[in-house]
Amino acid sequence: MPSAPRWARSAAHRPQRVAMAPRVNPPSSGGAPPAGRQSLLRRLPGVDEVARRLESEGAAEIPRALLLESVRAALDLRRRQILESPDHALDQIDCSHDAIVRDARERLAGLHAFSLDRVINATGVVLHTNLGRALLAADALDHLHRIAAAYSNLELDLVTKERGSRYVHVEGRLRRLTGAEAALVVNNNAAAVLLALETLARGREVIVSRGELIEIGGEFRIPEILARSGARLKEVGTTNRTHLRDYAEAIGPDTALLMKVHSSNYRVLGFTASVSTRELTALGKERGIPVIEDLGSGSFLDLTPHGLPHEPTVQATVAAGVDLVTFSGDKLLGGPQAGIVVGRQDLVTRLAKNPLNRALRIDKLTLAALEATLRLYDDPEHARQAIPTLRMLTEPSSLVARRARRCYRRIPAKVAQSLSARVSEDTGQVGGGALPLAELPTTVLALGNADFSAHALDERLRHERPPVIGRVKDDRLLLDFRTVQDTDLEDLARAIARLVEPDHDA
Numbered sequence: 001m002p003s004a005p006r007w008a009r010s011a012a013h014r015p016q017r018v019a020m021a022p023r024v025n026p027p028s029s030g031g032a033p034p035a036g037r038q039s040l041l042r043r044l045p046g047v048d049e050v051a052r053r054l055e056s057e058g059a060a061e062i063p064r065a066l067l068l069e070s071v072r073a074a075l076d077l078r079r080r081q082i083l084e085s086p087d088h089a090l091d092q093i094d095c096s097h098d099a100i101v102r103d104a105r106e107r108l109a110g111l112h113a114f115s116l117d118r119v120i121n122a123t124g125v126v127l128h129t130n131l132g133r134a135l136l137a138a139d140a141l142d143h144l145h146r147i148a149a150a151y152s153n154l155e156l157d158l159v160t161k162e163r164g165s166r167y168v169h170v171e172g173r174l175r176r177l178t179g180a181e182a183a184l185v186v187n188n189n190a191a192a193v194l195l196a197l198e199t200l201a202r203g204r205e206v207i208v209s210r211g212e213l214i215e216i217g218g219e220f221r222i223p224e225i226l227a228r229s230g231a232r233l234k235e236v237g238t239t240n241r242t243h244l245r246d247y248a249e250a251i252g253p254d255t256a257l258l259m260k261v262h263s264s265n266y267r268v269l270g271f272t273a274s275v276s277t278r279e280l281t282a283l284g285k286e287r288g289i290p291v292i293e294d295l296g297s298g299s300f301l302d303l304t305p306h307g308l309p310h311e312p313t314v315q316a317t318v319a320a321g322v323d324l325v326t327f328s329g330d331k332l333l334g335g336p337q338a339g340i341v342v343g344r345q346d347l348v349t350r351l352a353k354n355p356l357n358r359a360l361r362i363d364k365l366t367l368a369a370l371e372a373t374l375r376l377y378d379d380p381e382h383a384r385q386a387i388p389t390l391r392m393l394t395e396p397s398s399l400v401a402r403r404a405r406r407c408y409r410r411i412p413a414k415v416a417q418s419l420s421a422r423v424s425e426d427t428g429q430v431g432g433g434a435l436p437l438a439e440l441p442t443t444v445l446a447l448g449n450a451d452f453s454a455h456a457l458d459e460r461l462r463h464e465r466p467p468v469i470g471r472v473k474d475d476r477l478l479l480d481f482r483t484v485q486d487t488d489l490e491d492l493a494r495a496i497a498r499l500v501e502p503d504h505d506a
């Protein structure tokens with residue numbers, strides 16, 4: 001069995017960097033540096049010489065300004081080290097031309113590389129906000145590509161030749177899918193909530209249950225969004241129990257809205273009571289006050305036949321009589337980042353006419369991807385298979401297991417042995433503030449032993465190309481195959497092999 005490489009023994013692995021000599025004041029303050037340092041400085045190569053070497057290795061394709069910037073930075077570092085290191089550390093500075101070229105090459109790669117790049121999601125969290133939430137369906141990518149590369153009828157009515165509305169491209173379909181009278185789309189759901197509150201309740205009161213004053217992460221807190229909209233929050237009930245009479249008694253002349261918020265990312269369990277959407281809308285109708293519900297990750301499909309917990313669909317929420325419903329485009333819907341508002345025509349029209357809407361508006365690329373995603377729902381069963389989020393959430397665990405075994409078979413036997421690699425069953429999460437209690441049966445590849453700590457493996461895989469993101473549990477690194485794509489398998493197996501054989505290139 002090959003012994004663990006040096007990086008595995010220290011959890012403090014970092015991508016290779018040129019060591020920086022300790023910063024101290026120059027030994028002689030003012031005047032020329034002493035003779036030893038002078039000669040070191042003289043021996044440094046010139047900028048042109050290093051640049052020529054990089055170019056001769058094929059870096060000529062790279063913009064010259066970046067190339068020179070990298071070379072100058074590599075040389076400046078050596079110069080500073082020579083001038084600032086204490087005498088006894090001078091001979092530790094690597095001033096060889098090879099080392100300088102290597103340093104410049106790494107800097108150049110860093111400067112010219114993409115920052116936003118593909119990663120392999122092996123966390124098992126299907127809607128992972130930090131990893132970009134939903135993957136787009138192939139049809140959405142095609143449509144986005146077509147619309148991005150050409151002029152389009154974005155805001156041109158081809159019948160009247162007059163200025164049209166960008167919203168018409170999705171409005172009809174959203175009305176049909178949800179049963180609502182009208183629809184509007186904006187940049188994201190946070191924007192949809194802000195726009196709705198600002199339009200309908202600025203300077204007035206919005207009644208919300210204390211059990212629904214949520215934070216969903218990334219600075220989105222209902223009380224704060226409400227304050228930003230200029231509305232006043234009127235809290236009712238308690239954290240665990242709110243009754244219809246709490247809302248009824250709180251209604252006053254200044255009440256603009258009754259608001260319900262989906263507890264997306266947590267559940268209050270035990271001695272609880274909350275008011276159903278249907279009860280609240282009945283109260284709203286009786287008292288003439290609109291009801292708004294922030295559904296968070298609105299779904300069009302009931303996923304219970306596939307073993308997932310019950311979630312109210314957007315259609316069911318509209319049918320329960322809610323006047324305005326808001327939800328995200330990139331959660332359970334499986335489309336691009338967007339905020340969708342559906343509901344009463346008069347209210348949606350007021351939102352659309354609010355100047356704030358212009359600042360929150362959806363761009364044409366998102367709109368194209370959203371239209372194509374919604375179009376897939378024309379046939380719900382097709383949507384479930386063609387939209388990656390839904391496919392991953394409903395994929396039978398036997399198929400997840402098969403993918404895990406296919407990856408395992410691609411790993412050289414001695415690598416699997418060194419890492420104590422095991423294929424085993426586990427449970428994953430939906431994520432993205434959706435279905436917080438759902439546990440998805442899944443299959444993982446577990447790695448790690450005394451020679452390879454889970455955290456060291458995790459760190460190492462995060463620095464692979466493409467980076468691999470897993471989860472650490474009980475000092476094993478788990479790679480969860482529910483979120484690993486078929487197209488990831490080759491890269492993933494190679495990254496795993498490189499943990500033990502750094503030169504491995506399958």
Ligand SMILES: *Cc1c(COP(=O)(O)O)cnc(C)c1O
Nearest residue numbers: 188189190262264296297328433
């Ligand atoms: C996710 C979520 C939001 C925010 O949606 P974004 O599309 O991320 O802006 C708002 N409210 C609830 C209940 C959510 O779950």
